[in-house]
Amino acid sequence: MNASTMPSHLVGHAAHNNALWCDAVCKVHGRPGEFRDGLWLNRSGTPQYYPDAVTLAGPEAAQEQLLTISALIEKPRAEAWAVKDSFSCLDLGFLGFRLLFEAEWIGLSLPALELDPLPPGYSLTEIHLASELNVWENVWRGDESSAAGEPNGGIFRASLLTQHGIKFIAIRCDNRIVGGGILNEGGDVIGVSNVFASDVEPEIIWQGILAHAVDYFPGTTVVGYESGRDLDTALRSGFRTLGPLRVWLSACREHA
Secondary structure: OOOOOOOOOHHHHHHHHHHHHHHHHHHHOOOOOEEEOOEEEOOOOOOOOOOOEEEOOOHHHHHHHHHHHHHHOOOOOOOOOEEEEOOOOOOOHHHOEEEEEEEEEEEEEHHHOOOOOOOOOEEEEEOOOHHHHHHHHHHHHOOHHHOOOOOOOOOOOHHHHHOOOEEEEEEEEOOEEEEEEEEEEEOOEEEEEEEEEOOOOHHHHHHHHHHHHHHHOOOOEEEEEEOHHHHHHHHHOOOEEEEEEEEEEEOOOOOO
16 A cells, blocks of 8 residues: 655645534533533543544644643533543643653545455444444453353444444454444545454454445555554554644542
8 A cells, every 4th residue: 555645734624624523422421511622521531532622723723721730620420521532732731631642643545545345254244233333342452252142332333323424334254343433424534443353353343444435545655643553553554643632640649
């Protein structure tokens, strides 16, 4: 595969796409967020692994973002607050946050792709049923022992399956889910997230997901973020880095 150098302005599109995805997940839990100038936030609490705020603008909006975040965390609650610093330009230490992790936004122009078919024995399908989604989520979590159970009201609710532009992808071998990911359309790009591989080379999973994106979202740009070995795999699969991001986590606050 190959891809041309990606323009850095795509960070803004990637952040907006990510915030749209976070909002979609929160909505199906009955707790939608809100979009403000330079920031998406959720005052009501988010599902596991999801931030309470995502910045949508860079240093020029930092002062307003800090004021909004400061006001947000004044609400007493037991859980920690999480902020996705999309442009890696905020210092939230003075508000009691610690740096949880750093990552890189990534992007890939679909017209630049040269894709090979999945290896023999592998197949790709979309998830359409709640029971399938339960299996998918359990494999994603690495909890395959419960992969045959009933829908458990996890992070990903079945109502997401019918929303326009959202696709849950499963890659199977011997009729068993061995990997997958999520595509979501929004912010003038296609977001890719939650990519996982179980007992299979991760490049196979990325290849399948990107081939599906080419089929259903031709001529667009795919964006996401990764770190560590997952970032290395994405880069080998044709992505280019767009810019850094950071995720901050506050200390837990007790209810008043």
